[in-house]
Amino acid sequence: MKAKRTVITFGDMRVGKDSDRSKRTPTVRKVKSAIVPVDRIKVPGAGRPRVETGGSAVADLGAPTAVRPTLAEQAALDKIDLSVDLAPEHGGLMLANPIMVASGTFGYGVEYDEVVDVQRLGAICCKGTTLRPRAGNPPPRVTETPGGMLNSIGLQNPGVDAVIEKYGPLWQGWKVPVIVNIAGESIEDYVEVARRLDGVPGVAGIELNISCPNVGKGGLQFAIDRDAARAVTAAVRRATDLPLLVKLSPNVADVRPIAKAIEEAGADAITAINTLSGLAVSADRTRAFLGNTYGGLSGPAIKPVALRVVYEVAQVVSIPIVGIGGVTSLADVLDFMACGAVAVQVGTAIFADPELPVRLGDELRAECLARGLSSCAPLVGTALPKRAGAPSAKGAEYRP
Amino acid sequence: MTMRLVSAELVESRQILPGQWIQSFAAPELATGSRAGQFVHVRTGDYSGLVLRRPFSINTADPATGIVTLHFRTVGRGTEWLTRTREGDRLDMLGPLGRPFEVDPRSHHLLLIAGGLGMAGIRMLADEAVRDGRQVVVLFGAQSASNVYPSSLLPDEVEYVVATDDGSLGHHGFVTELVAEYEAWADQAFACGPHPMLARLAQLAAGRRARLGVAKLGRKRGGGKADPLGSTAARRKSFLQVSMEQTMGCAVGACLGCTVIGVDGPLRVCREGPVFAAEEIAWPNA
Numbered sequence: 001m002k003a004k005r006t007v008i009t010f011g012d013m014r015v016g017k018d019s020d021r022s023k024r025t026p027t028v029r030k031v032k033s034a035i036v037p038v039d040r041i042k043v044p045g046a047g048r049p050r051v052e053t054g055g056s057a058v059a060d061l062g063a064p065t066a067v068r069p070t071l072a073e074q075a076a077l078d079k080i081d082l083s084v085d086l087a088p089e090h091g092g093l094m095l096a097n098p099i100m101v102a103s104g105t106f107g108y109g110v111e112y113d114e115v116v117d118v119q120r121l122g123a124i125c126c127k128g129t130t131l132r133p134r135a136g137n138p139p140p141r142v143t144e145t146p147g148g149m150l151n152s153i154g155l156q157n158p159g160v161d162a163v164i165e166k167y168g169p170l171w172q173g174w175k176v177p178v179i180v181n182i183a184g185e186s187i188e189d190y191v192e193v194a195r196r197l198d199g200v201p202g203v204a205g206i207e208l209n210i211s212c213p214n215v216g217k218g219g220l221q222f223a224i225d226r227d228a229a230r231a232v233t234a235a236v237r238r239a240t241d242l243p244l245l246v247k248l249s250p251n252v253a254d255v256r257p258i259a260k261a262i263e264e265a266g267a268d269a270i271t272a273i274n275t276l277s278g279l280a281v282s283a284d285r286t287r288a289f290l291g292n293t294y295g296g297l298s299g300p301a302i303k304p305v306a307l308r309v310v311y312e313v314a315q316v317v318s319i320p321i322v323g324i325g326g327v328t329s330l331a332d333v334l335d336f337m338a339c340g341a342v343a344v345q346v347g348t349a350i351f352a353d354p355e356l357p358v359r360l361g362d363e364l365r366a367e368c369l370a371r372g373l374s375s376c377a378p379l380v381g382t383a384l385p386k387r388a389g390a391p392s393a394k395g396a397e398y399r400p
Numbered sequence: 401m402t403m404r405l406v407s408a409e410l411v412e413s414r415q416i417l418p419g420q421w422i423q424s425f426a427a428p429e430l431a432t433g434s435r436a437g438q439f440v441h442v443r444t445g446d447y448s449g450l451v452l453r454r455p456f457s458i459n460t461a462d463p464a465t466g467i468v469t470l471h472f473r474t475v476g477r478g479t480e481w482l483t484r485t486r487e488g489d490r491l492d493m494l495g496p497l498g499r500p501f502e503v504d505p506r507s508h509h510l511l512l513i514a515g516g517l518g519m520a521g522i523r524m525l526a527d528e529a530v531r532d533g534r535q536v537v538v539l540f541g542a543q544s545a546s547n548v549y550p551s552s553l554l555p556d557e558v559e560y561v562v563a564t565d566d567g568s569l570g571h572h573g574f575v576t577e578l579v580a581e582y583e584a585w586a587d588q589a590f591a592c593g594p595h596p597m598l599a600r601l602a603q604l605a606a607g608r609r610a611r612l613g614v615a616k617l618g619r620k621r622g623g624g625k626a627d628p629l630g631s632t633a634a635r636r637k638s639f640l641q642v643s644m645e646q647t648m649g650c651a652v653g654a655c656l657g658c659t660v661i662g663v664d665g666p667l668r669v670c671r672e673g674p675v676f677a678a679e680e681i682a683w684p685n686a
Contacts (some may be wrong), residue, residue, distance in 0.1 A: 083494065104655060104656075105649075105650065105654060105655060106654055107650075107652075107653060107654030107655070111650070111652045111653045111654035112650075112652055114403050114404065115403060115404055115405050115494065115652075127654075127656070135658065135666055136656060136664050138661070139646055139658075139659050139660060139661065139666075140646060140647045141656070141657045141658075141659060142452075142647050142648070142649045142655070142657035142658070143427060143647050144450065144451060144452045144478075144647075146449045147449040147451065148451055148650065149451055149452055151649065151655070151657055153655065153656045153657060155412075156656045156659070156666060197431045199649075202544055299451045300449070301449075348451055349451070349651070351451070351452055351453060351649050351650045351655065352443055352451060352452060352453055353443070353492075354405070354494070354652075355405070
């Protein structure tokens with residue numbers, strides 16, 4: 001308070017305004033004076049006023065970020081090209097870096113914008129979108145499991161038209177590409193959603209969630225039926241010129257024929273993997289915990305499964321693969337790349353650490369610099385066998 | 401105040417009841433910007449395979465000292481991990497999150513109803529109401545005397561009435577049975593506790609006008625445009641506001657995991673809640 005009074009006698013306009021405001025609302029003034037000592041402790045020599053200073057300083061203490069690079073280091077880092085093209089044969093879908101956020105974990109990109117700089121992400125896959133609005137499954141919808149979580153949201157969303165109307169103009173102004181994840185219960189549904197998204201400014205691509213029951217085929221999931229996967233991919237391909245990613249389900253005996261079918265049907269890239277089907281039991285053990293009984297398992301628990309699928313798919317397709325499943329650190333990103341993924345999606349880990357995807361981009365850049373690489377392309381596929389197919393087929397023998 | 405990631409330093413940790421703890425954290429940003437009913441999403445140590453943050457109501461927040469407290473019961477590995485943290489440890493908190501309790505400026509008599517750990521949900525509202533010169537009655541229900549929230553932890557100005565299921569302290573029975581005595585006195589009621597308790601209170605609140613013949617606050621002439629359900633204005637006029645609980649993923653509205661069923665469809669506890677007007681919720685067998 002003393003300091004403020006001194007400044008006012010100098011006639012500083014801005015501070016004068018502040019003091020007027022504090023006169024109108026005495027509680028604010030009390031609050032400000034109360035935290036001044038804390039500010040002084042956190043930011044030594046900070047002469048600038050306002051609460052923001054204290055806030056960011058404290059947040060910095062908690063964030064496990066690396067030491068700020070020097071100017072020369074920053075110049076070297078900026079030279080590294082992390083860009084990835086997910087649709088090289090179809091107009092291109094360029095990402096500034098290979099770290100994406102997974103569908104369903106980042107909403108429509110706006111929910112986290114108060115704590116994350118979303119423009120620094122490689123791409124955003126938005127919440128699964130259907131033709132008509134869906135209310136989703138009965139609660140409870142999420143629960144934690146060892147090293148992971150189960151969810152059964154049930155594709156709650158306001159419908160494709162509402163999504164376009166509400167978020168399209170916003171996405172248009174964004175630097176980061178937004179890939180709309182779409183779902184449906186019939187091929188016609190998928191096609192209609194894709195058609196409505198086609199040509200919408202701000203929509204950079206489409207990711208097909210084919211782990212939905214195909215009502216026209218007795219509820220059999222598209223993702224576990226090679227012919228259905230091929231049909232839906234081909235139909236959407238004909239309906240839109242947008243870059244097209246298809247998200248594989250791991251809940252099949254062998255993903256390779258399905259991945260091949262999807263490639264042949266014209267997909268630009270493959271996302272692997274969706275969640276594993278799972279179940280949790282209620283505390284009193286009288287029923288399943290989740291309102292929908294079954295849920296999808298995600299998180300570090302499924303990383304080995306995801307790596308296996310990426311490893312297998314990388315040997316049978318030539319389109320780009322986006323790896324997803326339990327990415328929580330740079331080591332996980334490098335693992336997926338080594339198994340053949342050109343980009344990765346971060347999902348469940350965002351809930352614990354919203355800043356993780358942005359930080360992984362920085363860490364990957366630093367890793368490339370440390371290894372003397374000018375891009376991250378040499379990191380891709382290093383763990384794949386020289387002779388395609390063989391070790392993977394052997395692995396299949398041991399699979400239960 | 402907008403949410404932010406805050407590094408909060410543990411300054412005190414104590415067990416107030418069997419299995420129940422109150423921890424104090426130095427977190428000036430949270431202490432100054434939070435309102436009663438809001439919550440924080442706390443990151444637990446990830447060495448043990450815990451992948452989700454844990455949501456906790458902000459129990460108290462003191463802008464003068466920069467201290468916020470959390471009140472929790474050890475129910476699983478996350479809360480057990482919390483009890484093992486030591487003074488000086490820094491915890492990663494995301495907050496303040498959710499929408500707060502909305503007190504009508506004309507309400508002078510506030511009835512706060514808590515069941516068990518629900519005290520953590522309404523405790524800060526008692527502070528705010530006393531600060532604003534309102535009269536407060538806290539009704540509290542617990543299983544037995546050993547689980548009754550200590551009156552010493554409440555502001556001196558509040559009237560504290562206890563009910564226990566086994567009759568070992570205070571009224572013998574459910575806390576909802578105490579409401580009849582105070583419903584005429586109360587201008588507004590705020591509750592947090594087990595779902596059946598909230599459902600019963602919502603039922604009582606729905607029949608209150610008929611029993612007492614009171615006019616609805618703010619609608620004296622009966623005309624005008626009604627505020628949309630779920631708006632701050634509508635909540636402010638609602639007699640009963642409840643703080644709801646649900647297993648939670650992101651806590652910022654992205655994952656749609658923490659929904660409860662409302663009369664107009666699913667509502668996110670983390671964004672539309674955790675405080676709802678009782679009329680917004682589709683109560684079972686209401």
